[in-house]
Amino acid sequence: MKKYTSVDDILNLNELLNLAKKIKANPLSNKYLGKDKTIGLLFFNPSLRTRLSTQKAARNLGMDCMVMNLNTEGWTLEFEDGTVMDGIASEHIKEAAKVISQYCDIIAIRCFPTLRDKEKDEEETVISSFVKYATVPVISLEGATEHPLQALADALTIEEYKKTERPKVVLSWAPHPKALPQSVSNSFVKIMKKMEVDFIITHPEGYELNPEITKGVPIEYNQEKAFKNADFIYAKNWSNYTNYGKIISEDPKWTISKRQMELTNHARFMHCLPVRRNMIVNDDILDSEASIVIPEANNRTYSAQTILTKILERLI
């Protein structure tokens, strides 16, 4: 694997999931693969799970970690070509990416979307620039339009908890007080399309994700109908894609509650976390046996370790 910035970078999901299971069963079995190798974890945004689980994964492989908050600890970066840098930005991504590539064997970056400039977000300006100019493999720790490490952890979790060959998986929009990225949902849709599942998306009318991504996936505006016989409910808020970055509904009927869960086939409840209690999902669901958000978060370590393993194997 040369890079992992999108679910599209997965060539063979089954192979990855099998490797992930092997790694999870024995996380320290490859403690020397990353010996004397360094990963740079670069954050433009807050992070709890990603920050800690990726470090953990790297250490499980014997790698050194250098963590940096680029906004506060480094220099403001310029991403435009040909600009006269007389403003706030002190350093061009061209230099930054090439320089960091000399200190790190792998570069991992988190950079959220603006949610204002759709074109710029869709170009994944920051991560794409790192991919373009870095001379080492690049991993997304969540970009403007995808969160591929989360998606791999989600797929592993479904693989572990499924009770039928072909479970029914529902991605359900849920309300949230702040405008959120579509990244987690996009990557989840992409990875579900690679799995043996009956996959359906439900959200209020007008909340369609990027149609290029959801192409071929049934969309059901009636949440209760969508939940029928579901084996997995994956809840997530996202801000509007058409009316880009806007909140057009905060309808509390969409909050996941007993009412909807009772329509399912004893479905498991999933969420990438952090989750707003009693906004996205009610306490009684999140605190019930149905919820697998905690083991799902645990799988972030093995998702990251799987990708690092695939990349390190190529580097050696």
Added chain:
Amino acid sequence: MKKYTSVDDILNLNELLNLAKKIKANPLSNKYLGKDKTIGLLFFNPSLRTRLSTQKAARNLGMDCMVMNLNTEGWTLEFEDGTVMDGIASEHIKEAAKVISQYCDIIAIRCFPTLRDKEKDEEETVISSFVKYATVPVISLEGATEHPLQALADALTIEEYKKTERPKVVLSWAPHPKALPQSVSNSFVKIMKKMEVDFIITHPEGYELNPEITKGVPIEYNQEKAFKNADFIYAKNWSNYTNYGKIISEDPKWTISKRQMELTNHARFMHCLPVRRNMIVNDDILDSEASIVIPEANNRTYSAQTILTKILERLI
């Protein structure tokens, strides 16, 4: 040891102090005890000694460290139960603590008191919530009402520097321009009550600490009288407990100077640091042979390493 969030968690202080001395004599003798184990150091507040000495202690035991400033690097946490999370907080402590427990073998947290909400502070909301929801041992790096790692370092320092079987130890309030927590003083009082010392507290009238904690300890409002024949002077400012979080005196007469130190039995001067020079204590005392604040700070490493050792021994 299952957790260390209060001096009350110490069952046998002598045993701990003996272990601390052994560790200090040979800090790297147990370099494999923490192999492949990770400690998460989570900070809600500034820290110099605690941040560095706890990392040092963990590395001395071969542990990996992941350091996080929760306020700026992570998500705002919610600690209330049953709330509709439509405000600033993005993540509930229930999820955060359980998730971090999957990446870390030990969780250590610093969270200062509000000094406004006495009840909330006394409940140690943050640390108690971590203890409640984490599935791994929790260590306080200073909470709302206690600083138990500091207290253990203080006890070790007194043990090392005492010249008599039963030294006289004085905890003296001293003025400070900012309202400070009572945590260091509370833990110091608690640990002194477990030691073979003549212990006395001196402060201006009205500056009584929590009476449940100081129960049985003589309180002397006349600082000079209290200092007579003392072997150790432990200076500390704290804000008012009754008139909670308020500053009711800045009386410079309470600043530790030659005048008071000359009344002692060549007492050693102690302070947890950081210390405001010429507010808490005059330069001539802090820069004199009497001051043992630097070796006291050094003992922070061995205090942390002792607690980590006790916890790791139980984990293996």
Added chain:
Amino acid sequence: MKKYTSVDDILNLNELLNLAKKIKANPLSNKYLGKDKTIGLLFFNPSLRTRLSTQKAARNLGMDCMVMNLNTEGWTLEFEDGTVMDGIASEHIKEAAKVISQYCDIIAIRCFPTLRDKEKDEEETVISSFVKYATVPVISLEGATEHPLQALADALTIEEYKKTERPKVVLSWAPHPKALPQSVSNSFVKIMKKMEVDFIITHPEGYELNPEITKGVPIEYNQEKAFKNADFIYAKNWSNYTNYGKIISEDPKWTISKRQMELTNHARFMHCLPVRRNMIVNDDILDSEASIVIPEANNRTYSAQTILTKILERLI
């Protein structure tokens, strides 16, 4: 080597450069020199290259790293002697430096100049205070008046890329929208004076650096004249020294472009980075074969590793 806070600390540059080349050829050959030793990297200011390359260098020697942003993660420090600490500063450098010395075997600090208080800057208050009070070796990660690790990397780069025994090296001022320190330029001048090079400085009249530092170095106000037959162009902005910290010119004619580079002997272009594109230097130069800013930044690792090696050898 006892400390490295100035190029003046270099006793034998040739020996250092030979060591640097040996280290670069085999960076992991001394992986046990720093075993069980810790470096504390303390930052008062932003840093990308220095932050990452110094960590990388320390890890190459087997050292543990503790990184701290002193302004946001620690306590505000007081540097004045005898002051009554009733203001913002919570901790005196005397205690801080002594305490950190107990947790770290080497202390490295970055602290930029105020560019307002010339006297204070020239005293290198922060780094000098650490040198004075720390009980372990101190390294500058860029101080108020020098950036000696950068200078050593620059010297190594010139050594690697020179095509003649005695190349002509030009330090050229270039425009910049913000007032910048003179540190990089000062250290570069100092180290060039120790090398077998024809060294000349060019800048607009009135932009003279500290004359004590540039003593004996030809200064040419005509940039084009200075560039003639040059083998290396080292571009850098600095704010005014006489009219301390002020910007008195933003003349775009000084931006390094083809026009000036064509006057040179196919000179290599150098800059410490971060560099403002099309302010300091035009894209076509920076993106051309002439530019060696990326390998120059790579040498930061070996410059740091050389200094750490010299210091560690003395510690053992």
